[in-house]
Amino acid sequence: MKRTLIIAALFIAAQSMFAQSSGYQKLDEWLEIWKDSHKTLLGYPINEQSELHDFYKWYVETGMDQINLNNAGDPMTDNPWNISTQAFEKDVIDFFTPYYGFDKDNVWGIVTHSGTDGNNHGIYFGANYLTNKTQLEPIVYVSDEAHYSNMRLAHLQGLDVKLVKSDPMGRMIPEELEKELDVTRPAIIVYAMGSTFRGAVDDIPALNAILAKHPEIPGVYRHVDAALFGGYLPFTELRDMVSQKLMDYESIAVSGHKFFGIDSPCGLFLCTREVYDNQADFSVTYLNGNMRMINCSRDAVQPLKFWWLIQKVGAEGWTKQAKQLLDCTYYLKARLDAIGWPAWLNECSNTVFFKRPSKEIVTRYNLAQGYDDNFGGELAHIVVMQHVTKEEIDHFIKDLEEEDD
Numbered sequence: 001m002k003r004t005l006i007i008a009a010l011f012i013a014a015q016s017m018f019a020q021s022s023g024y025q026k027l028d029e030w031l032e033i034w035k036d037s038h039k040t041l042l043g044y045p046i047n048e049q050s051e052l053h054d055f056y057k058w059y060v061e062t063g064m065d066q067i068n069l070n071n072a073g074d075p076m077t078d079n080p081w082n083i084s085t086q087a088f089e090k091d092v093i094d095f096f097t098p099y100y101g102f103d104k105d106n107v108w109g110i111v112t113h114s115g116t117d118g119n120n121h122g123i124y125f126g127a128n129y130l131t132n133k134t135q136l137e138p139i140v141y142v143s144d145e146a147h148y149s150n151m152r153l154a155h156l157q158g159l160d161v162k163l164v165k166s167d168p169m170g171r172m173i174p175e176e177l178e179k180e181l182d183v184t185r186p187a188i189i190v191y192a193m194g195s196t197f198r199g200a201v202d203d204i205p206a207l208n209a210i211l212a213k214h215p216e217i218p219g220v221y222r223h224v225d226a227a228l229f230g231g232y233l234p235f236t237e238l239r240d241m242v243s244q245k246l247m248d249y250e251s252i253a254v255s256g257h258k259f260f261g262i263d264s265p266c267g268l269f270l271c272t273r274e275v276y277d278n279q280a281d282f283s284v285t286y287l288n289g290n291m292r293m294i295n296c297s298r299d300a301v302q303p304l305k306f307w308w309l310i311q312k313v314g315a316e317g318w319t320k321q322a323k324q325l326l327d328c329t330y331y332l333k334a335r336l337d338a339i340g341w342p343a344w345l346n347e348c349s350n351t352v353f354f355k356r357p358s359k360e361i362v363t364r365y366n367l368a369q370g371y372d373d374n375f376g377g378e379l380a381h382i383v384v385m386q387h388v389t390k391e392e393i394d395h396f397i398k399d400l401e402e403e404d405d
C-alpha cells in the first residue's frame with residue numbers, strides 16, 4: 001500500500017514537472033529567469049496581478065483557442081459578424097463611456113492595440129477633423145515631457161510639431177504654450193495625463209484657458225494621452241480630471257495592459273461623435289462598412305479579456321485597487337522622506353521619482369532610469385502598481401538604507 005502511494009506521488013510529481021516544461025530548453029530557461037525577476041518589478045507600469053486565469057481556462061476548454069477571430073470593422077456601427085467579438089468590444093466602450101465623462105449619445109470608441117495606437121488615432125482623427133473643418137494643415141503641440149510616441153506619430157503622419165516647455169515637475173507650462181501658438185493654423189494639443197517618467201499631469205483647465213484667449217485660432221482639437229493614469233483616475237475621487245465634459249477634450253487614449261491588468265498590449269480610444277462624423281470617408285465594400293479607424297484587422301481576443309475583467313473585477317474591484325495603489329504610493333514617498341532619500345511625487349500620481357541608487361539595486365528592482373540636473377542628475381522611479389505592496393516597499397527601503405550606511 002505504502003509503495004503504491006509512493007509510486008503515485010512520484011507519478012504526480014513527474015507529471016507536474018512535465019507540465020512545467022515546454023519541451024523547448026530555451027523557453028524553459030527564459031521562464032525561470034522571468035519568474036524570478038517579475039517578483040521585483042517596480043520600475044514599469046505593469047499590473048502583475050492579472051486576473052485572467054479563468055478566462056484562459058474557459059478559452060481552451062471551449063475550443064476557442066482553435067478559432068481564428070478578427071474584429072476588422074467598426075464596433076459602434078456595424079452589425080457584428082460571426083467571426084468577430086465586436087459585440088463585446090462595444091460593451092467595453094459602453095462600460096467606460098460614463099467613466100470618462102462622455103455622453104452615451106456623443107461617443108465613439110474602439111479597443112486599440114496599445115496606448116500608442118490610441119494616440120495614433122487621437123492625432124490622426126484630430127488632423128482629419130481640423131482639416132475637414134478648416135481646409136488648413138494643423139500643428140501638433142505637445143510638451144517636451146510627454147511620451148515619445150506622440151512626437152513619433154506626428155512625424156509619421158507628416159504633421160508639424162511644436163514642443164512646449166514643461167516645468168521641472170514635467171507639466172506643460174501654459175505661458176509657453178501661448179508663446180508657441182501659431183494662431184493662423186489649427187491646433188492639435190496633446191495633454192499628458194501622467195507623463196512616463198515623472199507622472200506629470202498637464203493642467204488642462206489652465207491650458208484650455210490659454211486656447212480660449214485666442215478665438216482667432218481656426219480650430220482646436222485636444223487629445224489626452226492617459227495611458228496609465230486613465231486606468232485608475234476614473235475610480236478615484238479625482239475622476240473629474242478625466243471627464244470629457246468637464247475637461248472639454250475631443251479624445252482620450254488609455255492602455256489596457258497597465259492599470260487594468262490585461263496581460264499583453266491593448267487599450268481604449270474614445271472620442272466625441274462630432275469628431276467621428278468629421279473623419280474622411282473610407283467606404284470599404286468587402287468589409288461592408290465605412291472604415292474610420294486606422295487598422296484593418298484588429299485583435300478580437302483583447303476585447304473579450306477586457307469584457308471578462310469588467311465582469312470579474314469591475315468598478316468595485318478597480319476602485320479598491322486604485323485606493324490601494326495611491327495609499328502605497330504615499331507610503332513609499334513617506335518612507336523615502338523618512339530616511340532622507342531625495343524623492344518627488346506629482347499630484348494624483350503613482351510614480352515616485354528619486355535619486356538613483358546603486359546599479360545593483362536598480363537591477364534588482366527593475367527600476368527605470370532618468371536624468372535631470374534640476375533634481376541633482378541621476379534619477380530612477382518606481383511605478384506603484386497593484387503588486388507593489390507595503391511589504392515590498394519596506395524591503396526596498398531596507399536595501400537603500402544598507403547601501404547608504
Ligand SMILES: Cc1ncc(COP(=O)(O)O)c(C=O)c1O
Binds near residue numbers: 146147192226228267
Ligand atoms: C504617458 C504614456 N503614453 C503612451 C505610452 C505608450 O503606451 P503603450 O506602451 O501602451 O503603447 C506610455 C507607455 O508607457 C506612456 O507612459
